[in-house]
Amino acid sequence: MIGIGIDIGATNTKIIAITKTGKLLKEFRLRTLPGKGCSKFIRKLSEIIKTWKSEYGRNLKSIGIGVAGDIDPEKGIIRFSPNLGWRNINIVKPIEKVTNLKCFVENDANMAAWGAFVFDLNRKSKNVITITLGTGIGSGIIINGQLYHGSTGSAGEVGHTKIFSNGERCSCGAYGCLEAYIGSYAIIKRAKKSIKNLKAFINKYSLNFPKKLNTICIKNAADNNDKTALKIWLETGLMLGQGLANAILILNPDCLVFTGGVSKASKYILKGVKHIFFKQKIVTPFKHLKIIVSKTADLGSIGAALYGIEHTK
Amino acid sequence: MIGIGIDIGATNTKIIAITKTGKLLKEFRLRTLPGKGCSKFIRKLSEIIKTWKSEYGRNLKSIGIGVAGDIDPEKGIIRFSPNLGWRNINIVKPIEKVTNLKCFVENDANMAAWGAFVFDLNRKSKNVITITLGTGIGSGIIINGQLYHGSTGSAGEVGHTKIFSNGERCSCGAYGCLEAYIGSYAIIKRAKKSIKNLKAFINKYSLNFPKKLNTICIKNAADNNDKTALKIWLETGLMLGQGLANAILILNPDCLVFTGGVSKASKYILKGVKHIFFKQKIVTPFKHLKIIVSKTADLGSIGAALYGIEHTK
Numbered sequence: 001m002i003g004i005g006i007d008i009g010a011t012n013t014k015i016i017a018i019t020k021t022g023k024l025l026k027e028f029r030l031r032t033l034p035g036k037g038c039s040k041f042i043r044k045l046s047e048i049i050k051t052w053k054s055e056y057g058r059n060l061k062s063i064g065i066g067v068a069g070d071i072d073p074e075k076g077i078i079r080f081s082p083n084l085g086w087r088n089i090n091i092v093k094p095i096e097k098v099t100n101l102k103c104f105v106e107n108d109a110n111m112a113a114w115g116a117f118v119f120d121l122n123r124k125s126k127n128v129i130t131i132t133l134g135t136g137i138g139s140g141i142i143i144n145g146q147l148y149h150g151s152t153g154s155a156g157e158v159g160h161t162k163i164f165s166n167g168e169r170c171s172c173g174a175y176g177c178l179e180a181y182i183g184s185y186a187i188i189k190r191a192k193k194s195i196k197n198l199k200a201f202i203n204k205y206s207l208n209f210p211k212k213l214n215t216i217c218i219k220n221a222a223d224n225n226d227k228t229a230l231k232i233w234l235e236t237g238l239m240l241g242q243g244l245a246n247a248i249l250i251l252n253p254d255c256l257v258f259t260g261g262v263s264k265a266s267k268y269i270l271k272g273v274k275h276i277f278f279k280q281k282i283v284t285p286f287k288h289l290k291i292i293v294s295k296t297a298d299l300g301s302i303g304a305a306l307y308g309i310e311h312t313k
Numbered sequence: 314m315i316g317i318g319i320d321i322g323a324t325n326t327k328i329i330a331i332t333k334t335g336k337l338l339k340e341f342r343l344r345t346l347p348g349k350g351c352s353k354f355i356r357k358l359s360e361i362i363k364t365w366k367s368e369y370g371r372n373l374k375s376i377g378i379g380v381a382g383d384i385d386p387e388k389g390i391i392r393f394s395p396n397l398g399w400r401n402i403n404i405v406k407p408i409e410k411v412t413n414l415k416c417f418v419e420n421d422a423n424m425a426a427w428g429a430f431v432f433d434l435n436r437k438s439k440n441v442i443t444i445t446l447g448t449g450i451g452s453g454i455i456i457n458g459q460l461y462h463g464s465t466g467s468a469g470e471v472g473h474t475k476i477f478s479n480g481e482r483c484s485c486g487a488y489g490c491l492e493a494y495i496g497s498y499a500i501i502k503r504a505k506k507s508i509k510n511l512k513a514f515i516n517k518y519s520l521n522f523p524k525k526l527n528t529i530c531i532k533n534a535a536d537n538n539d540k541t542a543l544k545i546w547l548e549t550g551l552m553l554g555q556g557l558a559n560a561i562l563i564l565n566p567d568c569l570v571f572t573g574g575v576s577k578a579s580k581y582i583l584k585g586v587k588h589i590f591f592k593q594k595i596v597t598p599f600k601h602l603k604i605i606v607s608k609t610a611d612l613g614s615i616g617a618a619l620y621g622i623e624h625t626k
Contacts, residue, residue, distance in 0.1 A: 070597050079597060127464050141563075143456055150565025151440050154598040157562040162555065164478055173594040242475065249470040250454075250560055252463020281486040284383050284392060285467040 002056050003312075004049060004101075005305025006065045007108060007298070010034060010083040013045070014301045017052055017060070020309050022119055022302065026052065034084040042091060046098035053099060063095060063103040064308030066111035066300045068136065073106050073153045082171070102312045106147070108132075108300050109156060113140025114147050114310075115303025116257040120294045125255035129247060130294075131158065131240075133262035133269075136171070137179040141251065147307065159183070163242045178243035182236050184215050184262055191218050191232050205229075219265040233265055237272020245276055245286075252285040259294040266293045315369050316625075317362060317414075318618025319378045320421060320611070323347060323396040326358070327614045330365055330373070333622050335432055335615065339365065347397040355404060359411035366412060376408060376416040377621030379424035379613045381449065386419050386466045395484070415625045419460070421445075421613050422469060426453020427460050427623075428616025429570040433607045438568035442560055443607075444471065444553075446575035446582075449484070450492040454564065460620065472496070476555045491556035495549050497528050497575055504531050504545050518542075532578040546578055550585020558589055558599075565598040572607040579606045 001020040006013060010032060017026040028048065032041065053060050069081030076092025078084075092103045106114075113130035117123060126145050132138035137159030141148040148155050159179040160172055167176030168186070180186055191213060195201045202211050205221040221229030244256065258266050270291065277286045296302060314333045319326060322345060330339040341361065345354065366373050382394030389405025391397075405416045419427075426443035430436060439458050445451035450472030454461040461468050472492040473485055480489030481499070493499055504526060508514045515524050518534040534542035557569065571579050583604065590599045609615060 070595070139563075143461065144459075146457075148456065150598065151567040152565055152597045152601050154595070155563065155565040157565075157595055157598070160595050161559040161562050162476075165476070165555070170594075174592075242478070246474040246559055247563055249474050250452075250468065250563055252465055252468040252470075254464040279487075281483075282383070282467070282470055282473050284465045285463065285470070288465050 001309055002060045003305040003309035004052065004060065004063045005111075005301040005303070005308065006045070006063065007111070007300035007304060008032060008065065008067045008084070014298065015045070015048060016298070016301045016305060017056065018302060018305045022306065032084070034086060038084075038086050038089045038091070042094050046095050049095070049099045049101065053101065060101065062308035062312035063099065063101050064111060064304030064306070065091065065103065065105040066108035066304045067091075067105060068108045068138070071105055071107045071153050073104065073149055076103070076105050078105065102308065104308050104311060106149075106304070106307065107138070107140070107153065107156070109138025110140040110147055110149070111303040111307055112138065112259055112299040113142055113156070113257075113303065114307045115296060115299035116259060116294050117142045117145075118306050118310075119296050119299070119302060120257060120292060121255060125253070125290065127251065127253040128255045128257060129156075129158070129244075129251060129253045130257040130259060131244070132260035132299075133182070133258060134260040135184050137183055138260070139247075158243060158247050161243055161246060163239055178239065181239045187215055187218065187232065187236055187262070188213055190235070191229075194232060195228050201226075201228075215262050215265060219268070222265065222268050230268060233268030234272045237269040238276055239272075240269060241273035241276025244273065245280060248277075248285050248289065249282060253289065255290040255292065257292050257294055259296070259299045263293055314622055315373045316618040316622035317365065317373065317376045318424075318614040318616070318621065319358065319376065320424070320613035320617060321345060321378065321380045321397070327611065328358070328361060329611070329614045329618060330369065331615065331618045335619065345397070347399065351397075351399050351402045351404070355407050359408050362408070362412045362414065366414065373414065375621035375625035376412065376414050377424060377617030377619070378404060378416065378418040379421035379617045380404075380418060381421045381451070384418055384420045384466050386417065386462055389416070389418050391418065415621065417621050417624060419462075419617070419620065420451070420453070420466065420469070422451025423453040423460055423462070424616040424620055425451065425572055425612040426455055426469070426570075426616065427620045428609060428612035429572060429607050430455045430458075431619050431623075432609050432612070432615060433570060433605060434568060438566070438603065440564065440566040441568045441570060442469075442471070442557075442564060442566045443570040443572060444557070445573035445612075446495070446571060447573040448497050450496055451573070452560075471556060471560050474556055474559060476552055491552065494552045500528055500531065500545065500549055500575070501526055503548070504542075507545060508541050514539075514541075528575050528578060532581070535578065535581050543581060546581030547585045550582040551589055552585075553582060554586035554589025557586065558593060561590075561598050561602065562595060566602065568603040568605065570605050570607055572609070572612050576606055
């Protein structure tokens, strides 16, 4: 059995075909160009899938799509994706019509959570929170071995829970959200304030061309024992720990999985997270909690493909 | 089919027998006297149940017990109940041995949540958060029509999620917990600070003998349009709303149920709660949320009885 997994990002869309056991057969990157509207994009996507279908034949059963934003998985609708600027787009129906394959859409962090559950945890933890650390803070929840959508597909908005009252403004428009402190832009903003000689720092630690300050650069500095960088990551971990502590007190999961680009610095971030967890007074949910960092790149598209396969008979 | 429901409080223990459809057959109050140890209490409880069993015969199938604190429902153990001062008490086994009835123990707020789900909602909402407003802030979660325990039976500790960083000290020992602001003692403490002529206030609004300041008194003052009382309840609602908003962003329930003694003032509290919900920037989970106040007194014991019946074949 083969499934297609699609991760729609604001710049690129990743399309993969994998087997039920997670073997990657094919991958393709497509420019999303969201400003040009969704109809053209959906047509293009459907055409690619049709070509792949003619290649894999009856073995190809399903399509799973992950999109950042407010998704209605039941109706197959993107209610609102801030990154793409799309509102009320029925993405499932037109793709199903053209490809004649069962199609599912979910919030991208939900798809990553499914990927972590099947791929990283081999379904051994039943209640899991997966945190995707990147520009935004995504989160997906597995309960009793099933992806938990909540009542409107909106469950798992850990990134928009408040860690400070009247705090920093978040991209969502609210104040004090976890994401406003530990999303990659927020980390870089804090770094810019605390690094004394920014030019020298970038010159020394940036791996980009042109050289610039990003989370990879700050991670690289930490690898080189730069004290400011280590402090930035510790603070990030302490704030993340605070947000996650609330989620853990509510959900009492077996396991917490970190993924996403910024999780490359998890070695440093986890120090802060664990410090907060260790200080908790309600000890049981923290004492029994397993914490892992996903080793799987592209959990979003892999999770989407596996989710589609799982839910297609 | 008949089930026994037991709600163990620090002062009194309530025991009821009800039918599967919730008809109350019998009730009894027992002094808990937790300082005298648990063995004597469990023996006494078992003896009462045995007498009831001889009365109801084979129709009596199960026992459900709710206790405030850290409970291991799988092993039937009270890990720690701060109110009772009991640690690592296996309560299920000795009761099952003496009574020969299937017995379940859960956190009391979980049992109340089950009661709200079956009794108040008639199982029509599938994902529910029930908040018990009292001395402490209890919370129980229903997911996909089942009580959600979490991995160690600790799920639903909404009362100990943080609404302020470095805030007031909570009874759990941590700082800034929701309970430290809206538990009944916290409400009374705030009231004492803001009521100008406390003696006159108590004299006018207390219904107790001897007259004293409690949440009933403050509720009564609000009923009489006392501006300070209305302000106290509004503030309570705003803080509760903040804590609940985080829980709703994570769990995206269909329905929120309020119960517990302090929910008698919900008419005033809900103004603040709804104000916070209305201001949220992630709108979908709040737009579709139903909010109700339970009309059922003693949801704890009723929920416990119904939970026992539900889980006994």
